[in-house]
Amino acid sequence: xxxxxxxxxxxxxxxxxxxxxxxxxxxxxxxxxxxxxxxxxxxxxxxxxxxxxxxxxxxxxxxxxxxxxxxxxxxxxxxxxxxxxxxxxxxxxxxxxxxxxxxxxxxxxxxxxxxxxxxxxxxxxxxxxxxxxxxxxxxxxxxxxxxxxxxxxxxxxxxxxxxxxxxxxxxxxxxxxxxxxxxxxxxxxxxxxxxxxxxxxxxxx
Numbered sequence: 001x002x003x004x005x006x007x008x009x010x011x012x013x014x015x016x017x018x019x020x021x022x023x024x025x026x027x028x029x030x031x032x033x034x035x036x037x038x039x040x041x042x043x044x045x046x047x048x049x050x051x052x053x054x055x056x057x058x059x060x061x062x063x064x065x066x067x068x069x070x071x072x073x074x075x076x077x078x079x080x081x082x083x084x085x086x087x088x089x090x091x092x093x094x095x096x097x098x099x100x101x102x103x104x105x106x107x108x109x110x111x112x113x114x115x116x117x118x119x120x121x122x123x124x125x126x127x128x129x130x131x132x133x134x135x136x137x138x139x140x141x142x143x144x145x146x147x148x149x150x151x152x153x154x155x156x157x158x159x160x161x162x163x164x165x166x167x168x169x170x171x172x173x174x175x176x177x178x179x180x181x182x183x184x185x186x187x188x189x190x191x192x193x194x195x196x197x198x199x200x201x202x203x204x205x
Contacts, residue, residue, distance in 0.1 A: 001069065003061035010052040011061055018046055018129060018157070020069050022117050025049050025193060027070050044118040044193050046127070079113065080195055082161070083202035084152055086110075088172035090140070094154060097137050105173060106201060108135065114159060114197040119189065124163035124181030126191035133157065143169030150176045152199070159199075161191075174199075 001024075002014045015021050025044035028051065031037035037060075040053025054060060086106035095102045114130035131154075139155045144167060147153070151162045153170030160170060163180035176199075180190050191197065 001065055003064055005057060005061070006050070006052075009054050009057060010050065011054060011057045011064075013049045013051070013064060015047055015049075015069065018117055021045065021047050021049055022115070022129075022194075023071060024069050025118075029194070045120070046118065077194065077196055079198045080190070081198050081200045082176055082178050084110070084174040084176045084199045085202050086174040088152065088174045090153075090171040091173045094137055094171050094173055098135060109159070109173065110199050110201045112199075114199070116191045116193050116195040116197065117158075118193055119191065121160075122163055122166060122181075124189045124191065125160055126180075126189075126193075126195070126197075128159040128191075128197055129157060131157065131159065137171050139169040140171060143167055147172065148175070150178070150180075152176055176202075 004012045004014065006012050013024065015024055021044055025042060028037060028042050028049065032039055032042065038055055039051050041050070043050040051060070091102050091105060095105045098105060112130045114128040116126040117129045119126050136157050137154045146165055147162050147168040149162055149164045151172045152174040153160055153162065153168065153172045155170040161176060161178070161180055162168060178190060181188055
C-alpha cells in the first residue's frame, strides 16, 4: 500500500488490486461511521482510494502504510434487483467469446451477485464486479457514437449500465428501464460504491 499526498488535506492511497481497494474503502467508511476517522470524502476507484478533507493526512498515511488491509466485511446490505432484458446487440459476440449459447450468457449474468466497486465516467455510472475472470471481455474495437440510456454492458471485468445516452465502447448485452440518475431523488444515484446488485431477467430474454 502506498499513500500519496494530494494538496494540503488529501491522500491518494494506492493498493495492488480492485479487491483491496474495495476492502480498504469499506474499512475507511466503517471508521468514519464509528467516529474513528474525520474525512469529508472517501472516493474509491479501480486500485485507489482518495480521502479528502483530512486534518492530519501525514499521520493517517503513516498509519495506513504500516497496517494490513482487512478483508471485506460480511455483506449485510440488501441486494438491489435491476430488471434486464437480455436483448443487447453484442449478445452474440459475448456468447462467442465465452464459448456458450446466448441464453447461457443471460443465465450466467443474471445468476451472479455483483457489487459496485466504484463510480465514474458519468453521473450514476457504477463499475460492478462479480463475474469470474474467465468471463472478461474486451471493449469493442470501434466504440459506438451513441449508446442508449439503460444499456447494460460488459468491459474487462466490469458490468455497467449507461445512465444516459452517450458514446461508449462496452459490449452491450441487455437493456433496463431502471433510472440510474435522477436529480429529484435522494440520493440521485441508484448505485453507489458497495451496493450489492442482482440483474433479474425480464420479458423475453
